[in-house]
Amino acid sequence: MDNLLDDFKNAWRRPNNALPQIIIINVVIFLVLAVLNIFGKIAGVEFISNFVYDQFSIPPAFADFIQRPWTLITYAFAHSLNSIFHILFNMLVLYWFGKLIVEYLGNQKLINLYVLGALAGGIIYLLVYNLIPYYIDRSNFPGMVGASAAVYAITLAAATLLPNYTFYLMFLGPVKIKYIAGFYILISFLGTVGGNAGGNIAHLGGAFIGYVYIKQLQSGTDWGLWIGGVMSFFKSLFTKQAPIKVSHKRAKTENRSATTSKTTSSTGHNIANQAEIDAILDKISQSGYESLSKEEKQKLFNASNKS
Structure with missing residues (x-):
């Protein structure tokens, strides 16, 4: 068990390791929520696990959302507890396309895309369910969770940056990632009036910001610079600053002055x-x-x- 924990800590602490860290966060949150859900049901205190789960679930109605606005970002780190395939699929796609972003753009750009994708997906989701009558009439569900919008942002970003990059898929062989991304978008669009309409709408919002982010980056503008700044600020709160030592060494100063004079005279x-x-x-x-x-x-x- 100790070796497993050590491996986990090493994977987390390794520098320039954004992709595994994002996956670890998602998996840990999923496991914690799942364990709480199981014990909540067994102990008859399911309301506790439901309350915790609600802190990660972004509600469709704006009146409910303003009571827990942090869900605009936390929803992207939680997944459905009804099926393990929700988180499994998201993490696999995140890994495949995230590796390309890290390789060609670096770790910070991956983080930027994940956060921007989550925000864009959440905002589009809220706008649709509060402005369009068809969706307003169908907004009587608890909320939405999932990293899909963030993952779609990374997927479209990779496909925009490297459209002809090829993945080798089982049963299909080599397929350019621009076609894979296009297929994802088509499936999500067709699902915007289905049982997971909110999730599919968020997918499209994430995909859009992923495309725009790369286009802006190619023109010299990084829409995610503020994310790095926010991260640096919070890191500084937990980083101890080394005390500034002031020492007085008169003799060395005098020697340095003498050396300077000597050098000047020889110049x-x-x-x-x-x-x-x-x-x-x-x-x-x-x-x-x-x-x-x-x-x-x-x-x-x-x-x-x-x-």
């Missing part, structure tokens, strides 16, 4: 003989070092020591 000598040194260097370039006289070699040696 004039170097400048005065610069033409002669240049001539020696030209002679070396034409005839080699061995062509110098003993006097010329000594002058070059002295000049190099003074510089």
Whole structure:
């Protein structure tokens, strides 16, 4: 058990490791919520596990959302407890396409895309369920969870950046990722009036921001710079600052001043003989070092020591 925990800690602490860290966060949250759900049902206190789960679930009605606005981001780190395939599929796609983003753009860009995708998916979801009558009439469900919007952002970003990159799929063989991304978008669009309409709408919002992010990045604008700034701020709150040590070393200061004066006084000598040194260097370039006289070699040696 200790070895397993050590492996887990090492995987988490490894530098430039954003992709595994995001996956670990999702898996840990899923396991914690699942365990709470099981014990809540067994102990007859299911309301506790439901309350915790609600803190990760973004409700469709804006009146409910303003009571827990943090769900605009937390929903993207939780998954349905009814089927393990929800988190399994999301993490697999995140891994496949996330590796491309990390390889070509770096870890911070992956984090930027994940966060922006989650925000875009959540905002589109809220707008649709609060502005369009068809969806308002169908907003009587607890809420939405899942990393899909963030994963779609990463998927479309990779397909926009590297449209002809090829994945080898079982039973299909080599397929360019632009076609895989297009298939995902089509499936989500067709599902916007189905049982998981909210989730599919969020998918499209995430996909859109992934495409726009790469296009803006290619034009020189990084829409995710603020995310890195926010992360740095919170990291600084938990990082101990090394105390500034002030030491007074008068003797060394005096020696340094003397050395500086000595160097300054010798600078004039170097400048005065610069033409002669240049001539020696030209002679070396034409005839080699061995062509110098003993006097010329000594002058070059002295000049190099003074510089």
